[in-house]
Amino acid sequence: MTTFLQQVINGLSIGSIYALMAVGYSLVYSIMNFSNFAHGGVIMIGSYIGFFAMTVAGVPFPAAFAAAALGAGLVAVVVEKAAYGPLRQRKAPFLYYIISAMGASMFLENIVLATIGPDFRTFPNVLGSKPFQLGELMIGRLDLAMFLISSVTLALLVYFIEKTKTGMAIRATSYSERASALMGVNTEKVIFIIFIIGGALAGIAGILFGMKYTVFPTMGNITMKAFIAAVFGGLGSLPGAVLGAVLLGIIETMTSAYLSSTWRDLIAFGLLIFILVVRPSGLMGKNNEDKA
């Protein structure tokens, strides 16, 4: 029983990172109705920013953390302005956005590869290594930190979206861009904000993920897990993204522990296929038929 609970705890910590990624991705999807495939690149850049802040600039963890969030947010906005904004002006079909996103992803990943190099980087251990003990359960310090940081961040996000005026503008735009624009919502500003937020979330996820594992240029591929989590939970639904992510994290950790780590990723894809076949709208998505 304790091993089971132990795995649940481990699963929660990786799940919380997936949640940050999935929410950032779902946020863009809910407003702009396309999959931002450049998300992975932003996660990766956030990680590198955090890494260099801590090692080269020597700043303490909280500052590096903030730098990662801010930096990633900025990169996300730049990508938006360069790759998606011009398409919006031309009212391009959504498939153009996806191609552009792929291009942006390719660009980010490889510019890091070309300039900084392919080496894997390890974060210095700033939190100490002695795990916390809760009865018979061990909770790694980093895992606990990841879980706490993610939870706090998501709670702040929920507050922002539910209780603030800008949050309401975001919600309105996600229902209908045209209607909310007619009501006086500044759509451009809303888009700018969600990209900053999405990017910041990605940056935070990136630095945490980098600390748990390592930092390398193609780490953005982890965003595939974010997609799976978001689809699992219901594309466009933020609570769904969190739920899907946490469940994915737990399922993955269980698979790793009880089967093997090679099965871990395969199960994730199996889950994706299962959801797409059985209930494409996901756990919390609406079952909508397109109105022809």
Next chain:
Amino acid sequence: MSLLELKHVTKQFGGLTAVGDVSLSLQKDHIFGLIGPNGAGKTTLFNLITGVYKVTEGEILFEGKPIHNREPYQVAGAGITRTFQNIRLFKTLTTYENILTACQYTSDYSFFDAILRNRRFKEGEKLLKAETEELMELLGLSERRDMVAGNLPYGLQRRLEIARALALKPKLLLLDEPAAGMNEEETLKLMELIRYVREKFSLSVLVIEHHMDLIMNLCDHIMVLNFGKTLAEGDAAAIQSDPRVIEAYLGEEVELGA
């Protein structure tokens, strides 16, 4: 036996009932008009008949056989075609290509025939070309055959859409607001076209329209929908004098019709 029969058809989207318990009987060779305020469920009904939506409840019978819940291409095969409210032509293809693609329905040479360019392929293509030319001629579109559909004048686009639908040699033609955006002269021409098409191709027509002139002068039978439910049914005179219809459209007592 009616050509098309809807029996207690209901369509729900989540909590919204777009069409509620609608029953309808369309006789062969009739022109049946479907009117009602916007959002009354008329296009939804078309989508249900053509298989784009699946019914939540009820049955749809064509020539006595159930067609509800069939795939759209199967409904087309049974003999029902349609046009769309916002014209869905293949906009980057020419007039000729639009009709050709629809005529292909009866063509049956295989992929292998196409790859090998054998005799079946060549004869199939010749037949298609002939059919397309004939249809273009009949509907007065031959002059604009090489014009890209998206560049055609609006009235001709509508006519092309009808031509395309006719390529399948249907028994029932569904027209969704064919006169939208037309002035009086164009509407008259359209009415003539519909009558001509019914004669020439011996088919029945179910038409959604807001242009009352067209409906009242063209249709043998009219049904009024409101909020997804049948409000009234009958011939032109009956509908025009029905107070419920007048109220639904205008909310007060006013004379409808010419």
Next chain:
Amino acid sequence: MDYINGMIALIGINLLAVLGLSLLTGFTGLFSFGHAGFMAIGAYLTVWFSMKLGVNFYAALLLAALITGGVSLVIGRITLNLKGDYFIIATMGFAEAIRLILDNFQAFGGARGWPGITTHTNVVNVWLINLIGVVILVNIIWSRHGRNFKAIREEELASQIIGINVFRYKMISLMISAMYAAVSGGLFAHYMSFIQPKMFQIIKSTELTIMVIFGGMGSVSGSIIGAIILTALPQVLLSLDAWRYVIYGAAVIFIMIARPQGMMGGFELTPAQIKGKLAALKEKRTKKGVA
């Protein structure tokens, strides 16, 4: 194989996969980021048939293509009902799953790969196969089937209404594109003499899609030109893989914004047109000569 011949072979290998993808993306309007997966299956199956089972190289290619086609139908059954975004994620997911399975399938060498493959691929057979591929593709497109594909790309709903079995056609389009990718993979394996799952990552799928878009959707000649330019030019200009992809990435964004219809803009450069243009050019020259 020397540098030039190697380059020509590589162009041919990419071209074949691009031709298949052109049918799916350029003509039927379905975007897939999973074709590296079909290339991988084709590559490994071809190698298994030719190296382990001693089957003739060309027979091996054909068998691999047929089996990959079958696999694609299974995948299509599951994914083709899904809307745009979902379909793309699903294709990515399948390709990654295939790569993962290969990574762990020790009988095929696992992550370390399969070395020592006989280099059956040469400039002649690559281009012969491509020629056949082009002829088949063009013959399909200039037929009622090709027009059906185009109709689906233009207006899926209207296509249904005029009696096109859209699902069936999408499946066929996927199958043909998968078969082309499989043969491309087989040729690739027997050119590199060594294959590894990590040669078939998502970035490879993206590369292929970019070539189709660069050349212009709905144009076979565009896809051919796209494959040639985007394979040859970067190899010639840049030594480091990474910089090549940096340029690709930026170029794609630029194309989407500035000229999304690609180089050919949906038009075809047919042999008849080329003949015509050359004749016109000749005429101009002789006129100048006389004057």
